[in-house]
Amino acid sequence: MIRTRFAPSPTGFLHVGGARTALFSWAYARRHAGSFILRVEDTDLARSTPQAVQAILDGMNWLGLDYDEGPFYQTQRMSRYRVVIEQMLAAGSAYRCYMGAEELDQLRETQRAQGLKPRYDGRWRPEPDKVLPTPPAAVPAVVRFRNPAAGVVAWDDLVKGRIEIANSELDDLVIARADGSPTYNFCVVVDDWDMGITHVIRGDDHVNNTPRQINILRALGAQVPLYAHLSMILGDDGQKLSKRHGAVSVMQYDEAGYLPAAVCNYLARLGWSHGDDEVFSMQQFCQWFDLDHITPSAAQFNSEKLNWLNAHYLRRTxxxxxxxxxxxxxxxxxxxxxxxxxxxxxxxxxxxxxxxxxxxxxxxxxxxRDLQPKAELLAKHLSSETLPMLREFAAGLAGISWEAAAIGALIKQCVARHGLKMPRLAMPLRVLLTGLEQTPSVDALIAVFPRSVVIERLARAERVAVSPGSPV
Structure with a gap:
């Protein structure tokens, strides 16, 4: 069975990039009658907040991305991580390292000065015939993964194609800090293993984590999932969209008046396509979605297109x-x-x-609300020439059927009798009734108002002195 997951870190809101990742993971599971799991990666205790967790849940709910299992929280799985770390220590795939933070910083500074890539030098890594130093009593140990020293780690990325990384480029990753808390890359591996994740669909900012995670999975004898790394999203300005630049909370789209169906439809087209189809339901999306048609190049956010799509959905809601x-x-x-x-x-x-x-x-x-028209609009559209026509129209309203056709006929009669064009009456009517210059057809507009309200608002024209060429 296909099993996908969305695993956000609750250090902020659910933004566009995360929402697209969740949408693609959800759709792939739905397409294959699989399971979609929500996992909250909240081990960063200093930055994770309950408010951010709730923002993620609210965003998922608003988008309609229902999950089959979860939400699971990494902070509730600490005992499991510790068990696996002890198993790895016993198996020799992990070891304790007593290099302190200051010592490690000094090593990296020296390496940079020599033009070398800053990295842990493996001094506490067990090797045949290697004599390790005596552990210093004052330095608490971290636990490092014993990364393979030779060969390559490779995978066929379902978006980016074949990727190979030499193991010599990877140092021995810390999988447990000095205080015993497990690190991100280790927790992800154990979670994906325990939850039987078959496909990891996530942003390409995780590509560098993937070889380390694959090596840990192999050391555990676990099945390695298939990976699909989604390209970044650029903002309207062409810069990378991120929490620090341009990306807003999914719930801000709700506040701004967007429909979730429109936002989902738009996100689906950010880096994926189904022929020339632009507008489709989420049911259609789940039927069509595959990983073969995700582009490896960056997708660009286009606010105008989102607005067009939202308008389309509004008309059909x-x-x-x-x-x-x-x-x-x-x-x-x-x-x-x-x-x-x-x-x-x-x-x-x-x-x-x-x-x-x-x-x-x-x-x-x-x-x-009786919103008073702006003085400049009154000056622009009300004059001594239009006042008699407005009086005649207002008087005629009392004796007609209250429907657009009858109101429209009265407007035509008034402008014809005064020898003026339609806008000379329609524009003052719009401004007096709504304070706006742009409205739907004025007869249909008037028909929506109660008759008494229309007569009352038109009467305000009578309360202003009239002189040729000046506003009423």
Whole structure:
């Protein structure tokens, strides 16, 4: 059975790169009817926080990436790691090293001065006929993995192809610190082994860890999983997207008004393709997803494309669902949604014109709050020429059927009688009703408002003195 995992470190939020890794790992397991495991690698006690763990869980839940097992926490598996370390010490695949931190730093400084690669020199590594120094009483030992001294470690990366690293390039990795706590690379190996992970799909910043992890797995007699290292993601500016540069929390996309389906669809296309398909459901994605069509080159984030995709999903999302998403956004602004005007009608009127839920909330807000138009807009669109036409239109509203067709007919009658063009009435109406210049068709806009609200807002034009060429 295919078994994949997503193993974030809870030292910050779940960002775009991590979310894509989780999505690909999830989809590969779903494609092959396998299992997707969530593992929280929280051994960095100084930087891991409960808030970061919750941010990861929230992000996974928002994206809809359900996991079959977990979440497992490395901090709850310490006894298991210690057992394996003792087994490796007994087998001779690990050894205790008494080189202190200051001594190691001095060694590396000397090596750099000589133009050498800074690395541990193996002085405490057991070898045939080698006499080891007497362990210093004041220095607590670390445990190092006895990396093979010769040959190469190689794997056929499912994204990058064949990769080979000479073992002579790898020094003996510390797998347990002086305080007994296991290190990252060691914990990952034991976890992948115990959890039966068959495919490790992760970012290519882990490529350098892979040869060390493979060697440890082989020393344990464990099955080595297949590896697929995903290329980096570049930001809109072409720089590497990271927690320190441009990457934001997945939940910030929620706050910004994006739909999870749109974000997942967009992330799926960051470095993977299925022909020319750009828009697809997660069900389709799981049916199509494979590792053969992941590009080894960097993928570039494009905010405009994400906005386009989100707008596409907004247009196709059920109105009831949009009501459930926009309502809380209005409530957070202190806006009370009343029965009239209908929020559903407002959404239907504007959904083709916005790119995110916050924009939809923006336009909905003007229907429930009497937002005063800006003076410059009044100056631009209201004049003594338009006032008589506005009076006539407002008076005519009382006697017509309250629907877009009847309102549109009244607008046409008024502009025809005054010998003016449609925008001369439509623009003042937009500004007086919403404070905006850009709206849907003005007759449909007016029809969504209650009749009394429209008449009241149009009356404000009468409260301003009129002189030719000046604002009302």
């Amino acid at each position: 059920d109105t009831a669902r949009l009501l459930a998403l926009v309502g809380p956004r209005l409530a957070a602004r202190g806006v009370t949604v009343t029965a009239e005007p209908s929020l559903a009608a407002i959404i239907e009127l504007h959904r083709e014109r916005v790119t995110n839920l916050n924009e939809l909330a923006d336009v909905a807000e003007v229907f429930y």
